[in-house]
Amino acid sequence: MSDPARPDAYCFVRPACEIAELIHIPDFWGQAVDRYKVPIVGNVMAAHARARDEILKLVHRGLPVPEFSRAVGDALGRAVPAEGTCLMTTDPATMLPTAEFVENGLPAAGLLRLVEIEAREPDFNKWAQLAHAGRATGSLSEATAGDLDRSLRQREIRRPGGFADELRVVLAGSTGMWGQLTVFREAGRPHFSSAEVEFASSVAGLIADGLRRGMLLGGAQTGDDDVGLLVLDPDDGVRMSNGTADRLLDELGTGSREGARLPLVISSVARQARSLCGPETSAAPAPAGARPARARARTRAGRWLIVRGSLLNDGPEPQVAVMLEATRPAEMAPLMVDAYGFTDSERRVTELVAQGLSTKQIAARLHVSSYTVQDHLKSIFAKSGTGSRGDLIARLFLDHYAVSLTSGT
DSSP, X not given: OOOTTSTTTTOOOSOHHHHTTTSOOOTTSSTTSOTTSOOOHHHHHHHHHHHHHHHHHHHTSOOOHHHHHHHHHHHHHTTSOOSEEEEEEEOTTTOOEEEEEEESOOOHHXXXXXXXXXXXXXXXXXXXXXXXXXXXXXXXHHHTTTOGGGSHHIIIIITTTTEEEEEEEEEEETTEEEEEEEEEEETTSOOOOHHHHHHHHHHHHHHHHHHHHHHHHHHHHTTOTTEEEEEEOTTOOEEEEOHHHHHHHHHHOOTTOTTOOSOHHHHHHHHHHHHHHSGGGTTSOOOTTXXXXXXXXXXXXXXXXXXXXXXXXXXXXXXXXXXXXXXXXXXXXHHHHHHHTOOHHHHHHHHHHHTTOXXXXXXXXXXXXXXXXXXXXXXXXXXXXXSSHHHHHHHHHTOTTSSOOSTTO
């Protein structure tokens, strides 16, 4: 049998009847594959595509966080087999956990000790390390070169609990880290492969978006004054709305369109949500590069909003929840960057300036010279009409109305 410490340990050479008792064989292997041979790569790729499509649809279901956590864990497990998951929501400002949703995981005392290790003691693949390195995923086996017991949490908590390798998935967006997803395998199972880690990384952004939607929807339903909530019928008729949504709809307005009942951005987002996961597309995968049901819009009062859509139910007449929230500075900055016409390199430099990196640190991160960074900064200052890093950040994050960012608004 393959060495369980190797990242490619899911490539078997022994008969399936022998290995079935030793390790978990994913459902997507087998039927069309000679059980004495390695899995066909195409089968794995097809399973990844199906899992990605399922996760994309889950994002727009408008599920509460506990239900979303279970469903996304099941979907991910069909491409990345595992024995358990733990999704923790976090405060984006501090990255501290705020709630946990565990499937076949550690008991409460073990989770608390994990939080303590994260906050106070050195270990491998800590959440802050992954986030600051710009990495969406990391397996413990890769970080420890296959020697899991080099990890404090593995020695003290995970191994005594019967667990071995773990795969961490950072659930972050432009406004910070909203959650932390851990996928883990029991002792005796193979380590996560590089392909599995890469797949998890490719869907991390989708999962983060779904988590944030669930948290926003929950906030709107409990009376959060910062979030507007509309429930639309299949014809975009308003079935229910809260006071915040009513105020924001008035601010957006319907323009001069004859017979318009809703602002165009509301209908556009709702229809995109239906197209991504409605009954008419349930038998077919979402098109490659399908855009999420999300848009930024400027109100007549000059405020910018983020509008998100999620399907609430299946069936021939699905309802859509549309959430409206004031944009945060980090969500507004990309629009400002677009308006100034920054190049891709200038965008990246601006992002790192906003993170507080020095010229030398930016050069190291981008693998260019400090002189090149200085040249980019000169161009950025010229295009944005600023004269220093402080002016640049103030313009991007505070002065939302310096230029007209969209036509007709």
